[in-house]
Amino acid sequence: MRYLEHITTQSERWDNLAWRYYGDALSYERIIAANPHVAVIPVLPSGVRLIIPVISVTQTTSELPPWLR
Template identity: 90%
Template sequence: MRYLEHVTTDGERWDNLAWRYYGDALAYERIIAANPHVAIMPVLPSGVRLIIPVISVTQTPPELPPWLR
C-alpha cells in the first residue's frame, strides 16, 4: 500500500486531514486506522507523524450509460 507522511501542526483535526488529502471530511477513519499509535483526540497536537494511505480513484469510462457510471 502506498502512503504519504504528514507531520501535524497545532490545531489540526482528523476531519481536516481527510478533507485535505481525500476531499471528503468523513473519510478520516481511514487515516485513524493507519495510525494506531496515535490517540484519538478531537484536536491533534503538533509534531505528530501520521501515515496517510493513498487511495486510487476509479475512473468511469465515458461510453457507459449514466446509470452505470
Template identity: 50%
Template sequence: MAHLIHTTIEGERWDLISWRYYRDVRQVPQLIAANPHAPNAPVLPSGLRLRVPLISRASVTQALPPWRRGDA
C-alpha cells in the first residue's frame, strides 16, 4: 500500500496526525496498525518516523453520516 512518511514533533498525538492527513480521527487505528514499531501511547516521542497510508477520499466520506458527507 502506498504511504507517506511523517516525522513526529514533540507532543504530537495519534489523533492529531490522523486529523492532519485524513481530517478524520477515526483513522487512528489504521495509523497504529501501519506502524507496529511505534508506541501506542497518548503522546508520541519526537523524531519518530511514521507511515501514513494513502486511502481514498471515498472510503473516508462513506463512513460519515449523510449530513457530514455533503450529499444530504
C-alpha cells in the first residue's frame, strides 16, 4: 500500500485531514488506523508526522452508471 506523509499544523483535526486527502470528512478512520502512535484527540498538536494511506479508485465501465459510460 502506498502512503503520503503529512506534518500537522496548528488546529488540524482528523476530519479536516480526511476532507483534504479524500474529499470526505467521514473517512478519517483509515488515517487514525494508519497512525497508532498518535493519540485520538479532537485537535492534533502541530509537528506530528502522520501517514496518509493512498486509496485508489478503480472502476470498470460495467461498474459505472449508464450516464457515465
